[in-house]
Amino acid sequence: DAKTTQPNSMESNEEEPVHLPCNHSTISGTDYIHWYRQLPSQGPEYVIHGLTSNVNNRMASLAIAEDRKSSTLILHRATLRDAAVYYCILRANKLVFGAGTILRVKS
Amino acid sequence: DTEVTQTPKHLVMGMTNKKSLKCEQHMGHRAMYWYKQKAKKPPELMFVYSYEKLSINESVPSRFSPECPNSSLLNLHLHALQPEDSALYLCASSQTTGVEKLFFGSGTQLSVL
Numbered sequence: 001d002a003k004t005t006q007p008n009s010m011e012s013n014e015e016e017p018v019h020l021p022c023n024h025s026t027i028s029g030t031d032y033i034h035w036y037r038q039l040p041s042q043g044p045e046y047v048i049h050g051l052t053s054n055v056n057n058r059m060a061s062l063a064i065a066e067d068r069k070s071s072t073l074i075l076h077r078a079t080l081r082d083a084a085v086y087y088c089i090l091r092a093n094k095l096v097f098g099a100g101t102i103l104r105v106k107s
Numbered sequence: 108d109t110e111v112t113q114t115p116k117h118l119v120m121g122m123t124n125k126k127s128l129k130c131e132q133h134m135g136h137r138a139m140y141w142y143k144q145k146a147k148k149p150p151e152l153m154f155v156y157s158y159e160k161l162s163i164n165e166s167v168p169s170r171f172s173p174e175c176p177n178s179s180l181l182n183l184h185l186h187a188l189q190p191e192d193s194a195l196y197l198c199a200s201s202q203t204t205g206v207e208k209l210f211f212g213s214g215t216q217l218s219v220l
Contacts, residue, residue, distance in 0.1 A: 043211030097149035
């Protein structure tokens with residue numbers, strides 16, 4: 001399974017944008033980049049995924065580097081409810097979680 | 108209905124007990140998954156079912172026995188567990204085992220005494 005590298009933790013102010021980076025230098029051509037988050041005491045929740053092009057949905061945006069060796073999850077306006085562990089995952093036939101980034105949001 | 112329902116929410120069992128965890132989804136998904144999550148660690152994949160057949164077993168000890176009786180239901184049978192098996196057990200489903208997103212349940216918190 002190709003590996004992802006994320007910062008252990010990040011902090012953001014409420015109402016400000018958050019950029020969560022992910023490196024995946026060994027990504028293969030068929031790996032999709034998935035992001036999930038896990039709020040305290042809950043199961044993981046799908047956020048967004050993409051292959052080559054940038055993607056937007058109601059929760060976030062995903063910016064993928066041209067060489068696909070890195071990506072960035074963008075939360076446009078962080079709220080206290082966005083405090084969670086964010087996982088960047090390369091999905092082929094299975095979803096294997098890495099360590100993730102703990103996002104703290106300050107009011 | 109976009110829910111994956113897991114029961115029970117909490118379970119305490121002795122090392123000689125036999126118990127089962129249950130997972131249900133009514134989204135018409137044909138892939139279902141079991142993950143194990145220890146405290147402050149990421150979820151670890153245990154099993155993957157595709158069209159009710161076991162397609163991936165991540166070298167899980169035989170004291171964990173999965174079963175998929177139909178496309179909506181996934182069970183995890185537990186027997187002779189060890190205290191180190193105490194963890195949150197998460198079930199998930201997806202359309203297929205392709206690249207679609209997974210929907211997770213909120214898990215069963217298992218304590219083995």
